[in-house]
Amino acid sequence: EAGVTQFPSHSVIEKGQTVTLRCDPISGHDNLYWYRRVMGKEIKFLLHFVKESKQDESGMPNNRFLAERTGGTYSTLKVQPAELEDSGVYFCASSQVRGVREKLFFGSGTQLSVL
Amino acid sequence: GQNIDQPTEMTATEGAIVQINCTYQTSGFNGLFWYQQHAGEAPTFLSYNVLDGLEETGRFSSFLSRSDSYGYLLLQELQMKDSASYFCAVKVAAGNKLTFGGGTRVLVKP
Numbered sequence: 001e002a003g004v005t006q007f008p009s010h011s012v013i014e015k016g017q018t019v020t021l022r023c024d025p026i027s028g029h030d031n032l033y034w035y036r037r038v039m040g041k042e043i044k045f046l047l048h049f050v051k052e053s054k055q056d057e058s059g060m061p062n063n064r065f066l067a068e069r070t071g072g073t074y075s076t077l078k079v080q081p082a083e084l085e086d087s088g089v090y091f092c093a094s095s096q097v098r099g100v101r102e103k104l105f106f107g108s109g110t111q112l113s114v115l
Numbered sequence: 116g117q118n119i120d121q122p123t124e125m126t127a128t129e130g131a132i133v134q135i136n137c138t139y140q141t142s143g144f145n146g147l148f149w150y151q152q153h154a155g156e157a158p159t160f161l162s163y164n165v166l167d168g169l170e171e172t173g174r175f176s177s178f179l180s181r182s183d184s185y186g187y188l189l190l191q192e193l194q195m196k197d198s199a200s201y202f203c204a205v206k207v208a209a210g211n212k213l214t215f216g217g218g219t220r221v222l223v224k225p
Contacts, residue, residue, distance in 0.1 A: 004157065033212070042119070043158075043202060043215040056212060091158070101165075102211060106150075106157040 004107035025094030119216035143208025
């Protein structure tokens with residue numbers, strides 16, 4: 001079974017540019033999450049999709065971040081325009097069952113560097 | 116706000132035991148999770164506690180005391196491959212998102 005895949009694995013862009021990150025969850029997983037880890041700090045929640053619907057986007061930093069999950073399959077996270085403080089590792093995770101015992105499967109992350 | 120504390124770094128010798136403590140202050144509690152992450156790889160699920168007590172899975176055990184808002188991950192018979200970052204995370208009652216601690220980097224030396 002393929003795991004959660006993220007593309008690209010690394011991205012280096014200049015301040016003001018646009019970057020789009022992609023996440024392919026495990027097939028059949030309705031729940032898809034985006035998290036971010038800024039250097040050396042905790043992994044912070046960004047948002048949660050259930051199928052194609054945004055269930056919780058309380059962690060999105062500002063309106064420069066736009067996440068979509070058309071058709072309830074893969075998801076994209078676009079940052080436009082990127083700022084220096086957006087640098088970090090962006091993780092995607094998916095799960096099949098919601099609730100207390102929900103186990104998240106993470107991708108390897110996209111390392112974003114904004115110069 | 117939510118706050119989860121765990122040590123930043125721990126070093127131990129191969130074959131030894133390491134205990135990573137985690138304390139949390141959150142607006143709700145619906146489970147304590149532990150994830151392991153090797154550098155450059157995906158975080159992977161290790162264990163889960165929702166009731167007080169000890170959960171054992173092979174060389175790894177996790178403990179929870181809800182009255183103390185405290186838990187720990189115990190790594191026994193350390194192997195070199197256990198060198199990784201270990202994240203404590205709490206599922207807050209409202210919603211499904213996990214709130215993570217800053218991670219503990221464990222270095223196992225020969």
